[in-house]
Amino acid sequence: xxxxxxxxxxxxxxxxxxxxxxxxxxxxxxxxxxxxxxxxxxxxxxxxxxxxxxxxxxxxxxxxxxxxxxxxxxxxxxxxxxxxxxxxxxxxxxxxxxxxxxxxxxxxxxxxx
Amino acid sequence: xxxxxxxxxxxxxxxxxxxxxxxxxxxxxxxxxxxxxxxxxxxxxxxxxxxxxxxxxxxxxxxxxxxxxxxxxxxxxxxxxxxxxxxxxxxxxxxxxxxxxxxxxxxxxxxxxxx
Numbered sequence: 001x002x003x004x005x006x007x008x009x010x011x012x013x014x015x016x017x018x019x020x021x022x023x024x025x026x027x028x029x030x031x032x033x034x035x036x037x038x039x040x041x042x043x044x045x046x047x048x049x050x051x052x053x054x055x056x057x058x059x060x061x062x063x064x065x066x067x068x069x070x071x072x073x074x075x076x077x078x079x080x081x082x083x084x085x086x087x088x089x090x091x092x093x094x095x096x097x098x099x100x101x102x103x104x105x106x107x108x109x110x111x112x113x
Numbered sequence: 114x115x116x117x118x119x120x121x122x123x124x125x126x127x128x129x130x131x132x133x134x135x136x137x138x139x140x141x142x143x144x145x146x147x148x149x150x151x152x153x154x155x156x157x158x159x160x161x162x163x164x165x166x167x168x169x170x171x172x173x174x175x176x177x178x179x180x181x182x183x184x185x186x187x188x189x190x191x192x193x194x195x196x197x198x199x200x201x202x203x204x205x206x207x208x209x210x211x212x213x214x215x216x217x218x219x220x221x222x223x224x225x226x227x228x
Binding site: 034042043044045046049085087100101102103105106 | 146153154155156157158161169203216217219220221222
């Protein structure tokens, strides 16, 4: 099983639609969870962290279910500018002070007029 | 000011050559990383350095040798380039050691094409 798995999409939606992305992770010891966004031919950028109680940032809502090892991202009232690849990201702890981020393959979103 | 910069942006070279990619961050971060994003868009960690010391080496062939002259710079030297090395290489940095998944700030990427 891959460490982080996402539906690759693409998701093609009209402007104003609500779209949900799902992600599962395999390492139950992971403590930190994120969604990054990557525009075409650009670098990934942090969209939002994901907290246990769920969190919202404007039109974006992230949820975490530790028992199911499942993370979600909901985008409401989607805009053309939301078109990008959304990367589910989980930390891997190597012990001591070491660790790094494990990136999912990403889900591509295209928002159409 | 660019927070994380990489040079060159594009690199086209023949198989068997040796090439280097440079990365600099002006964020005062302690940890820097190299990632490879292949044609299937999968972003995978290669190395991370914390205060100039190698802390992660993710089973990368030893043709790849990172060098960190100071904590603001992490360069990547690749010997004997192979076709399979063609990818986009991203440098990134974070404030902490990466253990708790500190936010990582990425450079614009270096698109390497090996012919």
